[in-house]
Amino acid sequence: MGRYFKSLRRFWGTAVASQLEYQFNVVIELIAVGLSLLGSLFMLSLFFGPGRELGGWSWHEALIVQGFYTVLDGVASTWLRPNLSSIVTHVREGTLDFVLLKPIDSQFWLSLRTISPAGLPEIVLGFLLVIWGGHQAGASLTPGGIAVVLVMLLAGGLILYSLWFLIAATSIWFVKTWNATEVLRAVLASGRYPVAAYPAPLRLLFTLVIPVAFLTTVPAEVVLGRASAPMLWLGLGLAVGFFFAARQFWLYALRHYTSVSS
């Protein structure tokens, strides 16, 4: 275990150091995050007006959903995108062989090798939006409530990671899966809005097949104190299930991996 922690510290230390060399990119990234949030809020505001609601959610309540979406998008650009998109490159260029030879778990290495600090401001902004929206919507959270929110957010993050990793792992067979992750991103964008705003068939799809609901809507419901216990347990169960599936699929994929030399 100690070896894994030490590796992580080294990985992230070097990643941050090398990214900070490109200061121009950091500035662009900050502007992009700001503009993107501004655009999302504008788009959300179009659905509201005097006496208007979105799927039974008020403007301030919907802001909480938007906030959690921003947090998870930040998590995706900090950890998921830089790491999981390089799996494809490793397969194509044959450098996956080196990863497999290392005395460390390959999934761990591929999933956490680098971080991109550019996504961190997005995470902070997202939480601020959640706090402000929650305050305006009259939510009062106890320390226990905050703990539940964080657990559900972790479950959401785990679902997101597992889905992304599952798709990335298919590159062992298909080599190019860049567009598969684009499909995933397009569908995940639906998490910007409360699931209740979608028609019934899509609601079912977003709850059970591609569980977008658990990424944003369910944590927001916890903040508002209207989450139901079965939904929380379902979310946790799905998170564990998806993670287990991703792990098993990776081990299966590796058995089918024929390195460049063989």
Next chain:
Amino acid sequence: MRIFGLNRKIVRVLLGTEYAHMLEYRAEIALWALSGVLPFIMLSLWNGSDARGVLGMDGVGLDRYFLSAFLVRQFSVVWMVYAFEEDALTGRLSPYLLQPLHPLWRYVASHLGEQLTRLPFAAAITAIFFLIQPKAFWLPSLGHFVLAWLATWMAFSIAFLLQSLIASLCFWSEKASALERLLFIPFLFLSGLLAPLTAFPPLVRALAQWTPFPYLIDFPARVLAEQPVDLLAGFAIQLAWIVLLLPLVLLLWRAGVRRYSAMGA
């Protein structure tokens, strides 16, 4: 006749090879077509929302608008910056620069080849849409179809020139894709992909009209969906953007190439 090194024979060969190349990646292009589902997600959201009244479209009109927006996006997607950045970084660009053909044509050809490959997938998604929403079915008249095709093609040209402008900056900075992100954000929110422009407050709509973005999706989509739209003004503004951007791209490109060769020397 040669335009920047292009003649009929070269056009045929370029398009043929790029189409063949794209056919190899059919599975990937199918997925890419599928990743354009965003207008459908927004459609389902708008359909059930209290705010539908402000759009100025009835149910069928909204269905047709978002389907048209999907189709316009399918045939005006440009990924020039990413392809160019890779070519520049890996040095593949150098031999292209030596050829008497302007390298930009090569990228135009590969986009056209991709659009051709994408056609069946876009048609399949459209067919599924009509199966689910048979009430929304319509066939545009031949005149409207030709106009919509022209508007989409002009939208593609504007998008391509905008990206070429950013790609030319690759000669100065190796990370043009970061700038492309900045271009994509206003495109996403102002083009009409997520909401028809009629949903915007008047001030925002007036401001958006001064950017090229509504002419990339909203205008061609309205033409295709046969909705009331000022055809003359729309085409005139599209043309104006092309006339404005084309010399800029060529100038920046020439300056960039001069700098690029200086780097190798």
